[in-house]
Structures are given as C-alpha cells and as structure tokens.
Amino acid sequence: MAKLKLDxxxxxxxxxxxxxxxxxxxQEAVRKRIELVEIIPGKGSGQLKKRVLRFLNQxxxxxxxxxxxxxxxxxxxxxxxxxx
Numbered sequence: 001m002a003k004l005k006l007d008x009x010x011x012x013x014x015x016x017x018x019x020x021x022x023x024x025x026x027q028e029a030v031r032k033r034i035e036l037v038e039i040i041p042g043k044g045s046g047q048l049k050k051r052v053l054r055f056l057n058q059x060x061x062x063x064x065x066x067x068x069x070x071x072x073x074x075x076x077x078x079x080x081x082x083x084x
Contacts, residue, residue: 002030003036012041012048022055026080027076032084037065043076057063 005038006025011017022039029037055061056078057070064082071077 002034003037004034007040008048009055026061026064029082033080037080039078040076
C-alpha cells in the first residue's frame with residue numbers, strides 16, 4: 001500500500017507553511033492515488049493536532065478523503081485514508 005508521510009515538527013510555529021504543507025500532501029495523495037497519508041503533529045500540548053484536525057474537517061478538504069484515524073497507540077499521529 002502506497003503511503004505519504006508529513007512530519008510537522010520543523011514547521012509547527014509557521015501557520016502559513018503549515019497550511020501549505022497540509023494542502024500539498026492531501027493534493028499529492030489525490031493526484032497520485034495514494035491510499036494513506038500519515039501526519040505527525042507530535043505529542044506536545046495537543047494544539048498542533050487540533051489545528052491539523054480543523055484543517056482536515058474543512059468542507060473542501062473533507063470531500064477529498066474517506067476517513068481520519070487517530071493512532072490509539074501514539075497520540076502524536078493522524079492517519080488520513082483515501083478511497084480512489
């Protein structure tokens with residue numbers, strides 16, 4: 001199964017770049033018909049993860065993927081599943 005990975009540790013405090021990278025990885029998954037995107041906001045205070053989930057719940061983004069899975073074993077990971 002093809003998978004993309006986006007680690008947000010280096011850009012967590014740059015809002016514009018964060019949104020740009022999230023958009024890029026989602027669009028790349030759609031374009032290349034990738035089934036899974038792993039987004040790593042890290043554990044921290046949870047604010048970055050909340051921001052990622054808010055981004056993913058925007059109506060124009062939500063129509064692009066099938067479902068979101070929060071990793072039960074690692075709080076700092078989110079999986080975005082696509083159905084092509």
